[in-house]
Amino acid sequence: MTGLPAMHPGPGPVPVLALGDVLLVTLQGELHDGAAEQLQHDISRRIASSPVPVTGVVIDLSGVEIIDSFLGRVLAEIAASARLLAARTILAGMRPAVAITLVELGLTLPGLSTALNVEKALSLLGRASSAAPTAHLEEGA
Amino acid sequence: MADHDTAPGTAKELGAFLERRREQIAQRWADAALFRTVFTVSRDEAVEACKAVLDALADVSRSGRLEDVEAPGFGTVRDQLGRMAAARARAGFTPVQIAGEVAGLREPVTALLRAEFQDDADDERVTACTQALAVLTSTLRLVIMETTVSAGEELIARQRQQLLEVATPVIKLWDGVVAVPLIGTLDSARSQVVMESLLEAIVDQRAAYAILDITGVPTVDSLVAQHLMKTVAAARLMGAECIVSGIRPAIAQTIVQLGIDLGSIITRAGLADALAYALTQQGIVVSARPVTEAGPR
Numbered sequence A: 001m002t003g004l005p006a007m008h009p010g011p012g013p014v015p016v017l018a019l020g021d022v023l024l025v026t027l028q029g030e031l032h033d034g035a036a037e038q039l040q041h042d043i044s045r046r047i048a049s050s051p052v053p054v055t056g057v058v059i060d061l062s063g064v065e066i067i068d069s070f071l072g073r074v075l076a077e078i079a080a081s082a083r084l085l086a087a088r089t090i091l092a093g094m095r096p097a098v099a100i101t102l103v104e105l106g107l108t109l110p111g112l113s114t115a116l117n118v119e120k121a122l123s124l125l126g127r128a129s130s131a132a133p134t135a136h137l138e139e140g141a
Numbered sequence B: 001m002a003d004h005d006t007a008p009g010t011a012k013e014l015g016a017f018l019e020r021r022r023e024q025i026a027q028r029w030a031d032a033a034l035f036r037t038v039f040t041v042s043r044d045e046a047v048e049a050c051k052a053v054l055d056a057l058a059d060v061s062r063s064g065r066l067e068d069v070e071a072p073g074f075g076t077v078r079d080q081l082g083r084m085a086a087a088r089a090r091a092g093f094t095p096v097q098i099a100g101e102v103a104g105l106r107e108p109v110t111a112l113l114r115a116e117f118q119d120d121a122d123d124e125r126v127t128a129c130t131q132a133l134a135v136l137t138s139t140l141r142l143v144i145m146e147t148t149v150s151a152g153e154e155l156i157a158r159q160r161q162q163l164l165e166v167a168t169p170v171i172k173l174w175d176g177v178v179a180v181p182l183i184g185t186l187d188s189a190r191s192q193v194v195m196e197s198l199l200e201a202i203v204d205q206r207a208a209y210a211i212l213d214i215t216g217v218p219t220v221d222s223l224v225a226q227h228l229m230k231t232v233a234a235a236r237l238m239g240a241e242c243i244v245s246g247i248r249p250a251i252a253q254t255i256v257q258l259g260i261d262l263g264s265i266i267t268r269a270g271l272a273d274a275l276a277y278a279l280t281q282q283g284i285v286v287s288a289r290p291v292t293e294a295g296p297r
Helices: A033-049 A069-084 A096-104 A118-124 B008-020 B022-028 B045-062 B078-090 B095-104 B105-116 B123-166 B188-205 B222-237 B249-258 B271-281
Strands: A016-019 A022-028 A055-065 A089-092 A111-115 B171-173 B177-183 B209-216 B241-245 B266-268
Touching: A016 A033, A022 B266, A033 A069, A055 A069, A055 A118, A055 B022, A069 A089, A089 B008, A089 B095, A096 B188, A111 A118, A118 B078, B008 B022, B008 B045, B008 B105, B008 B123, B022 B045, B022 B105, B045 B078, B045 B123, B078 B095, B078 B123, B078 B271, B095 B105, B095 B123, B123 B188, B171 B241, B177 B188, B177 B271, B188 B209, B188 B222, B209 B222, B209 B271, B222 B241, B241 B271
Parallel strands: A022 A055, A055 A089, A089 A111, B177 B209, B209 B241, B241 B266
Antiparallel strands: A016 A022, B171 B177
């Protein structure tokens, strides 16, 4: 909704979408180091300058093939700085191969929340319409 | 082993002797348990097999490489020797007993050798020939052992591969809940396969909960615990919560005594408890159907 000029044209920067009080970032393919740092700045600035208080940042990794130690650190830093600004960061849709690589690298990203996909990430943030955990069969009290 | 330096002349002589007495030796060997129990169809078959071994031995003798396990002469009978050893092993014989039987083949040949040189006054020649024969039989024994061992190794490698393929099913227990019942010792290769198949299942089933059941894991040491923690961490990165279940009392004690910290992992005693936890977290309650009226299902 906030069409701020933070979205730069060109191939480098990653677009940051605002969905109400949640920022959604979709990473695609390979993210080079400069773009990752740029993203980190963008997100903090967007949280700080948003007219609506931002409660969560969802980073969609389903299109990412490789996460190296640098990108892993940047993700952790994004989460840390977002937390300082009272927003919660959730990584969504990480691929199995990426998860295995990160674990083998010893980067288990302890401070970060994760979700299977963007939908689940939004419901984790209490943002989705049917926010209550949906019971599939019988629902109890 | 210095005595084993056999002069090429002696080796050649031994080869010639083996060739000359081929028929007699083969007849005697055919009665030995090693040949008799393997080639059961007819005695002629056993004799033929003996002759094949004898030809190989004579060939090796002529080439003068009495101590060489890799001597080309053995190549032709390697298969047959392997089958013989395997048959004996199936009959419940230990490698040592098989080796003893092979060594027993030397006796009749030595007797024939002595008989042949009886009139000969040259004692040294007889001794040299017997020694050469001893070296040759021990080499034969080595060849048989080597064949047996390599056959066993092939079998082990094949079975290990089969175990990898078979023993890691991922089961869907409920909507959004998958489980892996781990059976047997977890080594690096297996835990890698487990991790990959579990993560794939999490994506396919859109599972929010993954249960690792270690009821079938006999022991947990620090390495196994590390593998478990890696799998749990990878599942968490994917956005699924991992529960380790099936920790037997003895294993719980071992983990505590080893000082392994599984504090960051949710653990439950049994698979049922883990499933109950996963359901509760999702707000699902499974209850018995009310007695008086028809329940919801």
